[in-house]
Amino acid sequence: MSPPLNFVALGFGAEIIYSFVIIVCSLMIYFGTREVYELSSYKGIKYFRQAFLFFAIAYFFRSFIKFVLSYFNIREILDFAPMLIGELSLFLFIYFSSMAMFYLLYSVMWKKWNGNSKKIYLFHLLALVISIVSVLLRNSYVYLILNLLLLIFIIFSFYIVHKDSKKKKNNLYATYVLLFIFWVLNVIDILLPDFLQNTQLFIYLISSGIFLAILYKTLKKAGSD
Amino acid sequence: MTKRAKLEIVKDMLLTIKDESNSIKSTPLLRKSNLSSMRFKGYLSELIEKSFVKEGTNKKGEKIISLTDRGFKFLEKYKTIIDFIEEFEL
Numbered sequence: 001m002s003p004p005l006n007f008v009a010l011g012f013g014a015e016i017i018y019s020f021v022i023i024v025c026s027l028m029i030y031f032g033t034r035e036v037y038e039l040s041s042y043k044g045i046k047y048f049r050q051a052f053l054f055f056a057i058a059y060f061f062r063s064f065i066k067f068v069l070s071y072f073n074i075r076e077i078l079d080f081a082p083m084l085i086g087e088l089s090l091f092l093f094i095y096f097s098s099m100a101m102f103y104l105l106y107s108v109m110w111k112k113w114n115g116n117s118k119k120i121y122l123f124h125l126l127a128l129v130i131s132i133v134s135v136l137l138r139n140s141y142v143y144l145i146l147n148l149l150l151l152i153f154i155i156f157s158f159y160i161v162h163k164d165s166k167k168k169k170n171n172l173y174a175t176y177v178l179l180f181i182f183w184v185l186n187v188i189d190i191l192l193p194d195f196l197q198n199t200q201l202f203i204y205l206i207s208s209g210i211f212l213a214i215l216y217k218t219l220k221k222a223g224s225d
Numbered sequence: 226m227t228k229r230a231k232l233e234i235v236k237d238m239l240l241t242i243k244d245e246s247n248s249i250k251s252t253p254l255l256r257k258s259n260l261s262s263m264r265f266k267g268y269l270s271e272l273i274e275k276s277f278v279k280e281g282t283n284k285k286g287e288k289i290i291s292l293t294d295r296g297f298k299f300l301e302k303y304k305t306i307i308d309f310i311e312e313f314e315l
Contacts, residue, residue, distance in 0.1 A: 033309075039299050040232060040306045041275070044315025108314050161314060221312045223305040 012063075018204040019059040025211040026056035032219045047107035051100045058096035061089050091135045098127035098150075101183055104176065105154050108161050147184045154180050175214060182207045234260070236303045238268060239277060239296050247291045248283060254290060272296070 029052040037045045102123035106113075113119055130150070134143055155177055162173045185203050241257045242249050255265045269290070272278045277296040283289045292300075309315075 036302065036306050036309055039295075039302055042232065042306070042310060042315070044310060044313075045306075048313060048315055217312070221305070221309045223302065 015063045019063045021208045022059040025215045026052040051103035054100035061092035095131040
């Protein structure tokens, strides 16, 4: 029987370092934009910050929680119910990472959706459904189709915003699209460990690079010290 | 009206107060803000609530409005906020 989560392909250490990089980058973005948000109370900035807070929580549940349990020698919990911990971490990772992507989408779409904040509850519901379906079914085809549809929807929404944007030369659009693609790859990597086994290190490096690039751009633009 | 426009209005009101040696009565502020009386009241309440401005009295005992440190901070950071919103298309 395969392990509940992908601990093994590159070793637990690589996964922990990768998660740590994503968590640190996400939290730095969240706290680095606090001042611009607190001064402006601008909804777009609020949702943008929420996206990275949710990324940090998602990656905490992806693997960092296992590191904490192991480091503080709380092995009994893992030994007692390894499947339960695995399934629960997976569920929380998919839920929070899906919500992170939805918040990112919402941060650029909220004006087009007339600031209707009720849509965010729909996204919570959708993220919940995706998490439940992913954990319960564990069917690679269902999962791939689900994520592909989601990816197309998100990229299309971003395209609409980008098309109407005054700023035609915007590298951020490409960065967001890459971020969405690697989000899907990350979730596939954790849900179907054998599917991307040979490219895991590549995914880790590129994903870290994207987060570091967004962190750099965010802190530079937010004027954080 | 978008929030972006709202941010501009807030900036213009704060800048007006700053340009008047950080002390202005509400009537000239209303005139210079180019807002209806109703909207002006709403904005002024919001600025007070967010601690961007404070109400006080001058030496003649007249009610005046002046910027707080937070109000000055907003003006200092306004361009950064707008650049950030535009850069990430928020």
